[in-house]
Amino acid sequence: MQGSIKRNIFVAATYAGVLLLGLLLGQKYADEQGNNQPTSLLTGGLTGNSEKVQYLINLIADNYVDKVNLDTIQDEAIQHIITRLDPFSTFLKPNERLAQTEALEGTFEGIGVEYFNLNDTLFVVGMIAGGPAEKSGMKIGDRLIKIANQNIAGIKVKEKDVERLIRGKKGSTVEIIIKRNKEILTTALKVVRDQVKVSTLDASYMIAPKIAYVKIRRFGHQTAEDFKVRLRDLKKAGAQDLILDLRGNGGGYLHAAIDLASAFFKEKRLLMYTEGVNELRRDYFSEEAGDFNEGRIIVLINEETASASEIVTGALQDLDRGTIVGRRSYGKGLVQEQFDFADGSAVNLTVARYYTPLGRCIQRKYTRANYDQSKYMTTFDLWTLDTEFSTHEMYTTSKGKMLFGGGGIQPDVVIPIDSNEVSSKYREIYHSNSIEEFVYDRFTRKLPAYSIENFLSGYHLPEAEFNAFISFLLKKGITVNKGEASRLHEIIQSDIEALVGRYYFGREAYFKIKNRRDHFIAGAFHSLGVPMLMH
CATH class of the missing domain: 2.30.42.10 (PDZ domain)
Structure with a gap:
């Protein structure tokens, strides 16, 4: 690939699994007008049968009976071609490309x-x-x-x-x-x-004496640098061990993942490598003497931990540097590279697979499903992904831990799925925005007369407020019977308390409150040999 068209390599997932409580105005700025001038679908260097596509475009432009929007036709043609490749190669319109760039650049x-x-x-x-x-x-x-x-x-x-x-x-x-x-x-x-x-670090604080907690939303351009700044403050506060929360982190820039992982090693170590048919093997190493090269590390992952997050997790697991707690990660082991078109649109094209230090490729298997042209813009609707591990691809770390390739990263300590969290009733409540509506209408009329420390240590949702929420749901047409109310009480209470805390005291307060009853956090404390009181 020529240097003139080569762009930053990144590992981007096309879903969002993070609980967002609002929208940063302007985060998705839409350049709806674009460039009305027709652009060539073929950017050069393509011969033979590939000329048929451009020839067809020219035929339509010169001979078709009615006036057509050639930009739209070309975009749809690109969309169709890209969806025939793999689940992660995507075509981005100008506004989509800008939104992705802003999110990753921060x-x-x-x-x-x-x-x-x-x-x-x-x-x-x-x-x-x-x-x-x-x-x-x-x-x-x-x-x-x-x-x-x-x-x-x-x-x-x-x-x-x-x-x-x-x-x-x-x-x-x-x-x-x-x-x-x-x-x-x-x-x-x-x-x-x-x-x-906008920082990609949602929270960083001392969750217990000598234990720091850092939550990373995605791997953007400034993530590693922001982490170093936050880590410096945490170490001054006495941090000796670290809980790194990568749950819901769908990926981002590859170089940001490498820079972050480098912080956890004393010497130069192979963190990952990439390789593809048209890409020679490229090794990625840690820098010497990382900023957190001695303390214990617990990495929290779940089924929405993907891509760049899996690079960090895989390196720490393969090299026996950290303990992985949670649920099996998503399983995205493909690397995309962005190529731009003149009108501001772009193609994120899969150019290589990445491998962990031991040589594991954790990419799920994927096969073509029945193709439905009406759904070509929704890439994941076109693919069936296999979550099975490749049992014949077994690897052993230097300390004797057995690991497998394919199907994501299996944690060292598994946290079972909370049946209430995945229940249809809770998902109905969650997706209806009822919790936000209830909190912002009921708890925001005046600011509290207490500090964040008092709120975190002493505030719990009164039973009367929980009952008021159940009545509020009924008015919205969402019926919750007594059994469901009892089973969902704890998770709904936690959601309301966290949202109230966020409104009063900022984004970080949300995670401080949610973590009080979090079973992943409890698993991390257990792995560190520290008791945690769930409250």
């Missing part, structure tokens, strides 16, 4: 506010510290009434329409009318748009 131009659509009104539930929205005087709990003199309250406003109003060039100003404490402010807030940075 920056975007906007105002840095997070909202929830509550009763057709955008309710501010979070802000980037020191960001444009906060500087303008906006506060958590404000309701957005007008943006750029356009009413957005009391109507079913579309997400992309809000983003179009909010987003803009750095240095430009947008005026926003807000409602605060039941009163609409007559003077608009003038928010100066800026470059906003």
